[in-house]
Amino acid sequence: MSKLGCKCGHVITDQTDSLPYKASLLRDEVENKFWDEVHRELKPLVEAAESGDKTSIADAFGEFSPIFSAADKLQDRISSLYIQRMSTAYECQNCGRLWVQKNNSERFVSYVPEEGAYGAILAVASGVPENLD
Numbered sequence: 162m163s164k165l166g167c168k169c170g171h172v173i174t175d176q177t178d179s180l181p182y183k184a185s186l187l188r189d190e191v192e193n194k195f196w197d198e199v200h201r202e203l204k205p206l207v208e209a210a211e212s213g214d215k216t217s218i219a220d221a222f223g224e225f226s227p228i229f230s231a232a233d234k235l236q237d238r239i240s241s242l243y244i245q246r247m248s249t250a251y252e253c254q255n256c257g258r259l260w261v262q263k264n265n266s267e268r269f270v271s272y273v274p275e276e277g278a279y280g281a282i283l284a285v286a287s288g289v290p291e292n293l294d
């Protein structure tokens with residue numbers, strides 16, 4: 162997704178990283194499955210690395226090529242799992258509507274904030290004091 166037209170008329174753009182109005186959503190029903198998949202990818206590499214045996218590492222990660230390192234391949238696999246399991250949420254910076262991606266689709270549904278304004282709820286620093294107690 163690169164652009165999403167909000168009902169207020171604002172266009173939410175997604176063409177760069179580290180957006181303060183975008184977040185990933187991991188549904189609780191797939192959280193354990195996601196972490197099992199990540200663990201399944203990491204385990205052979207950790208075991209091979211612990212063994213110190215290059216043949217074991219090659220067995221776990223296929224043939225090494227001069228272009229892609231085992232670390233790159235692992236990152237690709239985990240990124241792929243992440244993309245497969247995560248949904249996206251956007252917050253309109255004009256009206257504060259939260260747009261949540263429907264599972265396994267390109268469709269988004271919107272939710273209007275009680276305050277009726279942008280609250281930077283998806284930003285790291287929302288400006289609202291945290292109450293961690």
Ligand SMILES: [Zn+2]
Pocket residue numbers: 167168169170171253254255256257258
């Ligand atoms: Zn809006």
